[in-house]
Amino acid sequence: xxxxxxxxxxxxxxxxxxxxxxxxxxxxxxxxxxxxxxxxxxxxxxxxxxxxxxxxxxxxxxxxxxxxxxxxxxxxxxxxxxxxxxxxxxxxxxxxxxxxxxxxxxxxxxxxxxxxxxxxxxxxxxxxxxxxxxxxxxxxxxxxxxxxxxxxxxxxxxxxxxxxxxxxxxxxxxxxxxxxxxxxxxxxxxxxxxxxxxxxxxxxxxxxxxxxxxxxxxxxxxxxxxxxxxxxxxxxxxxxxxxxxxxxxxxxxxxxxxxxxxxxxxxxxxxxxxxxxxxxxxxxxxxxxxxxxxxxxxxxxxxxxxxxxxxxxxxxxxxxxxxxxxxxxxxxxxxxxxxxxxxxxxxxxxxxxxxxxxxxxxxxxxxxxxxxxxxxxxxxxxxxxxxxxxxxxxxxxxxxxxxxxxxxxxxxxxxxxxxxxxxxxxxxxxxxxxxxxxxxxxxxxxxxxxxxxxxxxxxxxxxxxxxxxxxxxxxxxxxxxxxxxxxxxxxxxxxxxxxxxxxxxxxxxxxxxxx
Numbered sequence: 001x002x003x004x005x006x007x008x009x010x011x012x013x014x015x016x017x018x019x020x021x022x023x024x025x026x027x028x029x030x031x032x033x034x035x036x037x038x039x040x041x042x043x044x045x046x047x048x049x050x051x052x053x054x055x056x057x058x059x060x061x062x063x064x065x066x067x068x069x070x071x072x073x074x075x076x077x078x079x080x081x082x083x084x085x086x087x088x089x090x091x092x093x094x095x096x097x098x099x100x101x102x103x104x105x106x107x108x109x110x111x112x113x114x115x116x117x118x119x120x121x122x123x124x125x126x127x128x129x130x131x132x133x134x135x136x137x138x139x140x141x142x143x144x145x146x147x148x149x150x151x152x153x154x155x156x157x158x159x160x161x162x163x164x165x166x167x168x169x170x171x172x173x174x175x176x177x178x179x180x181x182x183x184x185x186x187x188x189x190x191x192x193x194x195x196x197x198x199x200x201x202x203x204x205x206x207x208x209x210x211x212x213x214x215x216x217x218x219x220x221x222x223x224x225x226x227x228x229x230x231x232x233x234x235x236x237x238x239x240x241x242x243x244x245x246x247x248x249x250x251x252x253x254x255x256x257x258x259x260x261x262x263x264x265x266x267x268x269x270x271x272x273x274x275x276x277x278x279x280x281x282x283x284x285x286x287x288x289x290x291x292x293x294x295x296x297x298x299x300x301x302x303x304x305x306x307x308x309x310x311x312x313x314x315x316x317x318x319x320x321x322x323x324x325x326x327x328x329x330x331x332x333x334x335x336x337x338x339x340x341x342x343x344x345x346x347x348x349x350x351x352x353x354x355x356x357x358x359x360x361x362x363x364x365x366x367x368x369x370x371x372x373x374x375x376x377x378x379x380x381x382x383x384x385x386x387x388x389x390x391x392x393x394x395x396x397x398x399x400x401x402x403x404x405x406x407x408x409x410x411x412x413x414x415x416x417x418x419x420x421x422x423x424x425x426x427x428x429x430x431x432x433x434x435x436x437x438x439x440x441x442x443x444x445x446x447x448x449x450x451x452x453x454x455x456x457x458x459x460x461x462x463x464x465x466x467x468x469x470x471x472x473x474x475x476x477x478x479x480x481x482x483x484x485x486x487x488x489x490x491x492x493x494x495x496x497x498x499x500x501x502x503x504x505x506x507x508x509x510x511x512x513x514x515x
Contacts, residue, residue: 030082030090031493032061033474044461047468052505054475059100059498064157065124073157076121076128081479081491086377089479089491091162093154094132094173095235096496098180099319101125103499105184106322106506113191122184123198128159129177130205130216137161139169142219150174150223151232167233171223172246175253176319178220182256185209185217213264221257221269224250225276229283234300235312236368241302244289245312248332251280252320255329277329284331295415296342297332299369309349310369311388313342314395318503323401323510334399337413343395344419346370354384354483356470362423363462365470365481366392376480376490383480383489386467387500393463394504400456401511403444410442410449424455457511464504477501 034054040046062082064073073079078097081089101122108119132155133142140148151169154162188194188209200207206215228250234243254277261270288301291308298308314334321333332339349370351357357364365384368374372382403410412420412427414437421427427434430448434440442449470481472488477497479490 030079030084031476033476034058037475039468039471039473039475041468044465044468048464048505048508051475052502055477055498055502055505058476058493059103059495059502060121062493062495062498063100063121063125065121074128074131074159076124076126077157077159078125078495079157080496081494083491083493087491089494090157091154092132092157095153095170095176097125098173098176100495100499101180102176102183102319102322103502105180105187106503108184109187109191110506113187116197119192120197123196123204126181126184126206126212126216127198127204129181131159133216133219135159135161138163138166146226147174147219147223150220151227153233153237167237167240169227169232170234170237170246171227171230171232172235172243172249174220174223174227175246175250178217178224178253179249179256179320181212181217181220182253182260185212185260186256210264213260213266217257217260218266218269221253221261221273224253224257225273228276228280235315239300239303241300242287243312244284244297244299244310245316247280247284247287247289248316248320248330251277251284252327252330254280255327258329281329281331290338295338296345297338306369306371309342309346311343311346311366311385311391312368314339315388315391318391318394318398321398323398323507324405333402334395335402335411337415340395340399340416340419343392344416344422347392348422350384356384356481356483356486359469360462360466362459363389363393363464363466365389365466365483366463367483376478381483383483385480386477386488386494386497389463389466389481390497390500390504393460394500394507396456396460397504397507397511400453400460401507401514404453404511404514407444409444410452412440412442414438420452424459425452454515457508457515460504460508464501464508467501 034057037054062079064077065075077092078100079090080093080096084090104118104122108115113119133150137149137152139152142149151171153166153168153170153173156162188196194209196209198204206212231240232246233240235245254273258270258273261273289297291298294308297313299310299312317332317334317339320330347364350366351364354365366388367382367384368388373379374382376383417427427440431440442452470486471477476493478488478492479494482489
């Protein structure tokens, strides 16, 4: 465990948001609490300042590296949770891992590659990806014409195939992985003169960025471009069909893959990707995801047993539209009226559905979808999820940031009037005749504009304050919050929960810098 402490200390030294706190040296198994820290529930400002260091600790503790704490794991493996029973999450999921590394890559970008320790962790992930891609598994194998095996959702931590029954394939994994690794190569080119840190070292399967494109990114892009129209399981691994989250992250992968294929002089593949990007974009806009009758996005249109509300919709918007991202290919950013209404209707439902939300006027603990029955161990009644709640807050931070950063008017669509009137601003005080208009425009820099931007910040904070009420005293986030008691439930120290809070805090910090 001393190696873990040394490693994390090296990482934290270059993470500007971290507060120095002595790391735990006690050997308590696969989970270590953050030493010398107790959550201050009475001071939100203090907590939001201190918590990032704690969340980074728990996130990085779940990533293996040479001589790391998980002796059976390979460098670059992300363990979803240290929990090995009730529930057993001691596996590496392709999707969760890629999303986790998007958080690390954002940190590398924000600090212009100064944190080389963290960058090396990313490169171990890329190396491990090469290995996993070539592991034959129940979804298929790497040598099949369309790389069917890349759609395998999870593996054992020693990089062997998980062969028990599972919801497979899951076609969002290769897309998120291609996006994350492509984004890292862009960061290397921009901030480190194209120089990789581990290239050519013993056991590393690439010697250059070009190798990474041809050996690792291109196979995933081939899978995306040949599988976007095929059926797969959803983000929550429960239903097979077509899904908004999967389609949007696939489009994101293509939007990053096209310029990368040009960089590495792959013209035939560039042409193929461009055709598939256009076809997928048309499919997203015509497949029933956008439901004008329901006035929100339907996550899985073919699923008649659900109404279609799902936190996966706004999570997809956030993951595919990082702050400062100038991607023009990918639609459905957080300012999209259907994305916002999906979150609004889910929030209204959850305020009534979960007993613990009776204490909150604005934000609330948010669940996956209204019909959820997974309780963190088995099935009975679903609970709010930590990551869905953190991402809800991030949605409103990002909405305000994007408008401020680009010095754009804030346009409130009629579809979102109820959202604003309920939680953000009394629109009648801004324009007494707003209800008769299709949209309400707040001019950039005006008093009304400034007031609403501040209200968006406060509304985002209201979700994080919910997390503060229910987080463990040691600052770790599990998977869920019990809907009745408010105690944490499900897998302990869920990696994705830590990452979602870090993402929300990052967006909040960037917004505050502009205010």
